[in-house]
Structures are given as C-alpha cells and as structure tokens.
Amino acid sequence: MTAPTLRADFDGLVAPYRRELLVHCYRMMASPHDAEDLVQETLLRAWRAADSFDPDRGSLRTWLYRIATNACLTALASRRSRPLPSGVGARFDDPDTAFVRGPEVPWLIPLPVDPATSAVERDQLRLALVAALQLLPARQRAALLLREVLQLPAAEVAEALGLTTAAVNSALQRARARLADIGGGADTVTGSPTEQRAVVDRYAAAFERADVPAIVRLLAAEVVLEMPPMWNWYVGPEAYAGFMRRVYRTRGRDWRTVPVWANGEAGFTAYLDGEAHSVQLLTVAGGLVVRATVFADPAVVELVGAPPRYSA
Known part of the structure; x- marks a missing residue:
C-alpha cells in the first residue's frame, strides 16, 4: 500500500482497526469516553500524516498503533x-x-x-488487568502494551515511543515486576x-x-x-x-x-x-x-x- 492509496480510500482501509484501537486506547486510559475521543484523534492525525506513511517501515496497523499510543501519552501528560x-x-x-x-x-x-x-479481546479488558495497568507510569504502560499485546519488536517500540531499545527493555522489566507486585487478580x-x-x-x-x-x-x-x-x-x-x-x-x-x-x-x-x-x-x-x-x-x-x- 502506498501513501496515495491510503489517502484515496482512508475510511475503508482504517475501518478494520477501529475496534482494536478503541481497546488499546481504553487500556491506556481506562475510560470509554476518553478512548473514543482518542481513536478520533488518532484517525485525524493519521489522515493529516497520510502522505508520510511508508509501508516499508511497517504495516498500516502498526503505524496506527504508534499514532494512537502517542495520542494517549499526550492526553495522559495532563490527566491522572x-x-x-x-x-x-x-x-x-x-x-x-x-x-x-x-x-x-x-x-x-x-x-x-x-x-x-x-x-483475546475479553482477556485484554479484564477489570483487574486494566486497573493494574493504571498503576504503571504511562510510558511503561505503553511499552508493555505495544510489546506484549501488539508484539512489536523492542526496536519498533523504541521508535514509536522515542526511546532507546535499552530504555524500552528496562521499562518492560520494571512494568512486569510492578504488575507482579500489584497482583490483585490481574493474572x-x-x-x-x-x-x-x-x-x-x-x-x-x-x-x-x-x-x-x-x-x-x-x-x-x-x-x-x-x-x-x-x-x-x-x-x-x-x-x-x-x-x-x-x-x-x-x-x-x-x-x-x-x-x-x-x-x-x-x-x-x-x-x-x-x-x-x-x-x-x-x-x-x-x-x-x-x-x-x-x-x-x-x-x-x-x-x-x-x-x-x-x-x-
């Protein structure tokens, strides 16, 4: 898929990913209302940046997840x-x-x-798990979701979050340890x-x-x-x-x-x-x-x- 193709049929091409982007944003934000708003923000950002989409650097799905994750991180900078x-x-x-x-x-x-x-979706949305994720710092939460749910390579997670690969691996280690400490039925x-x-x-x-x-x-x-x-x-x-x-x-x-x-x-x-x-x-x-x-x-x-x- 090329950037012109994406812009020409944007709604049709992104439609299959709307639900999973909503689930991703919900796991980041723990609010359906915030998640809906951030999916709309993600698609607006994607539309504006459609000409920069490069299929050689990753799939459309991965590209949308990167945009969604950063939209959530921006929102979390001013929200608890x-x-x-x-x-x-x-x-x-x-x-x-x-x-x-x-x-x-x-x-x-x-x-x-x-x-x-x-x-898979039901498991990703269990109350105890979503609640436990909220106790992680925002970037740890994002790194964990991108690495373990989307299963992106650590290098791609690093690129998406503006971190080094070493920093991502460190964040993942701390996030996993914190979830293990929290317990509370998350697993x-x-x-x-x-x-x-x-x-x-x-x-x-x-x-x-x-x-x-x-x-x-x-x-x-x-x-x-x-x-x-x-x-x-x-x-x-x-x-x-x-x-x-x-x-x-x-x-x-x-x-x-x-x-x-x-x-x-x-x-x-x-x-x-x-x-x-x-x-x-x-x-x-x-x-x-x-x-x-x-x-x-x-x-x-x-x-x-x-x-x-x-x-x-």
Missing part, C-alpha cells in the same frame, strides 16, 4: 490515571464503616463488551462467557432473595469487593457477608437485576425499589466470584444501556 480503590487505598476491615467518597480521584469506568467478542484466568454467566446468574438470584449465605457460597477465599467512587473496599467472605447484611438492613430487600456484560465479564444492573442503583461486575474464576466491582454511578448505568427503571 484511573485506578480502582483496591489499587490505591487501604482496605477496610469493618463492613459497617461509613462510606468514604473519593470525588478527587478519576476512577476507572467500565467498557461494554459483547460476550460474543473474541476471547486471573476467567471462565468462558457461559461459565461466567451461570455463576453470576446464581449470584443475582441470591442477591434478589437477600440470601447472604447463598452469596457467600459463591465467593472465593480472597474475594475483593469494591465500590468506586467510594474508598471502601473489603477482602474475604466474612467482610463481604457483613457488608451485604448492612445493605439489606439499611436499603431494604426489594432488589431486582438485569444481566449486563462489560470488560469481558458478566454482571448485572441492580434495581432498588424499581430504580437503577448500580452496575455490578463479577470476575469469575474456578466457578467462584473472585472480585465484585460495584459502579453506583448513573452514567455507568446509562453507558451499559440499562433502563433507568426496572421492567420485568
């Missing part, structure tokens, strides 16, 4: 990364502790993902969509019945419960059960659920007294829930396409 509470705050031991809001933090926002999408192997949905459906049924013992039977020993934008997060079935008892005691038992999917993981929109309350995503591994992330933000409810009121 979007973590989850378990990555940046101390855990809470008392499930009855008052809620502590964290409006000062731009929290991770989930990305709706069709369960029929590829296993968890989740079940198939069918396996996930079966466990989440059982959880949702117990949730609607306010059946705390049934919920606990579905939890892993080190299960994590977190609720951005609250700082409160908990570890283990005992704290989880205590928190759920608090929910039913203070908010009542008139809960209904509607299935949703986001970040390659099954979940549901929870409705309290018929009104949308939260989007709850459950990470399932080995037939048990290892993480529950509750997004009590009306914008997230709207993002996943859930109606504001429950309809049976």
Whole structure:
C-alpha cells in the first residue's frame, strides 16, 4: 500500500482497526469516553500524516498503533490515571464503616463488551488487568502494551515511543515486576462467557432473595469487593457477608437485576425499589466470584444501556 492509496480510500482501509484501537486506547486510559475521543484523534492525525506513511517501515496497523499510543501519552501528560480503590487505598476491615467518597480521584469506568467478542479481546479488558495497568507510569504502560499485546519488536517500540531499545527493555522489566507486585487478580484466568454467566446468574438470584449465605457460597477465599467512587473496599467472605447484611438492613430487600456484560465479564444492573442503583461486575474464576466491582454511578448505568427503571 502506498501513501496515495491510503489517502484515496482512508475510511475503508482504517475501518478494520477501529475496534482494536478503541481497546488499546481504553487500556491506556481506562475510560470509554476518553478512548473514543482518542481513536478520533488518532484517525485525524493519521489522515493529516497520510502522505508520510511508508509501508516499508511497517504495516498500516502498526503505524496506527504508534499514532494512537502517542495520542494517549499526550492526553495522559495532563490527566491522572484511573485506578480502582483496591489499587490505591487501604482496605477496610469493618463492613459497617461509613462510606468514604473519593470525588478527587478519576476512577476507572467500565467498557461494554459483547460476550460474543473474541476471547483475546475479553482477556485484554479484564477489570483487574486494566486497573493494574493504571498503576504503571504511562510510558511503561505503553511499552508493555505495544510489546506484549501488539508484539512489536523492542526496536519498533523504541521508535514509536522515542526511546532507546535499552530504555524500552528496562521499562518492560520494571512494568512486569510492578504488575507482579500489584497482583490483585490481574493474572486471573476467567471462565468462558457461559461459565461466567451461570455463576453470576446464581449470584443475582441470591442477591434478589437477600440470601447472604447463598452469596457467600459463591465467593472465593480472597474475594475483593469494591465500590468506586467510594474508598471502601473489603477482602474475604466474612467482610463481604457483613457488608451485604448492612445493605439489606439499611436499603431494604426489594432488589431486582438485569444481566449486563462489560470488560469481558458478566454482571448485572441492580434495581432498588424499581430504580437503577448500580452496575455490578463479577470476575469469575474456578466457578467462584473472585472480585465484585460495584459502579453506583448513573452514567455507568446509562453507558451499559440499562433502563433507568426496572421492567420485568
């Protein structure tokens, strides 16, 4: 493909890469809105630079990824990364502790993902992994994604990021070590969509019945419960059960659920007294829930396409 060919059929040639560029930008930014904006910025930059495209130096896909990565790095120079509470705050031991809001933090926002999408994409978008990536410096994050997801040679990653090959290899070593230290389920192997949905459906049924013992039977020993934008997060079935008892005691038992999917993981929109309350995503591994992330933000409810009121 030559540069004139690219400019002549730009929309058609870049169309096959739009989705994967969105996934890449989302993993960099942890916000669907930012990712969409940066894909548009990427394509605008690519259109303007179309005459400089050189197929001898790499494929169109690689060229677009370079542009997208640098667009993300530019954006991150003036924006804070979007973590989850378990990555940046101390855990809470008392499930009855008052809620502590964290409006000062731009929290991770989930990305709706069709369960029929590829296993590779679902794996790349797992909440724990995306959240862990946000704890890396921006250039380490970019180097890791370009090297291990796009599988570019270290020399090409260096060229894309304006670094030396040695600097890229050093950044990769530090990024891998940091991810290993973070843990938190970033390397968890989740079940198939069918396996996930079966466990989440059982959880949702117990949730609607306010059946705390049934919920606990579905939890892993080190299960994590977190609720951005609250700082409160908990570890283990005992704290989880205590928190759920608090929910039913203070908010009542008139809960209904509607299935949703986001970040390659099954979940549901929870409705309290018929009104949308939260989007709850459950990470399932080995037939048990290892993480529950509750997004009590009306914008997230709207993002996943859930109606504001429950309809049976």
